[in-house]
Amino acid sequence: MPDPSSLRVDPELAALRGELDGIDEALFALVRDRIRCIERVGAIKAQAGMPVFQPGRAAEVQRQAAARAREHGLDEGFLVRLADLLMEEAIRIEEAVVAQTGVAQAGASKDAPANSPPT
Numbered sequence: 474m475p476d477p478s479s480l481r482v483d484p485e486l487a488a489l490r491g492e493l494d495g496i497d498e499a500l501f502a503l504v505r506d507r508i509r510c511i512e513r514v515g516a517i518k519a520q521a522g523m524p525v526f527q528p529g530r531a532a533e534v535q536r537q538a539a540a541r542a543r544e545h546g547l548d549e550g551f552l553v554r555l556a557d558l559l560m561e562e563a564i565r566i567e568e569a570v571v572a573q574t575g576v577a578q579a580g581a582s583k584d585a586p587a588n589s590p591p592t
């Protein structure tokens with residue numbers, strides 16, 4: 474029996490795969506934009522000395538994911554898990570930004586104390 478993967482791909486299947494590739498490309502570009510935004514959030518939190526994880530905001534993001542799922546007729550659990558995954562990565566990135574800023578601030582205060590006049 475021939476290996477089904479060696480057969481000519483159904484043209485409709487090939488077209489759908491092309492469509493999926495385009496959707497994934499757009500989705501990943503949006504993920505990149507979200508991460509750029511998160512880097513800026515991390516910088517603000519680092520400046521303000523705010524904790525990276527904000528439970529109230531995280532709950533709001535989950536609520537919105539559930540609402541969008543209902544609106545679009547998608548599985549709520551799936552969209553909430555997707556939101557959780559995005560937030561997990563967001564926290565990782567924000568923590569890296571805060572750690573980097575901390576190092577930068579420590580370095581700056583070693584050379585010039587924060588309250589010293591500009592030179």
Ligand SMILES: C=C(O[C@@H]1C=C(C(=O)O)C=C[C@H]1O)C(=O)O
Pocket residue numbers: 511514525526527528530531534559560563564
């Ligand atoms: C982006 C924030 O930080 C974290 C990341 C979130 C996200 O990826 O949407 C939400 C809650 C936060 O704990 C925020 O506080 O707004």
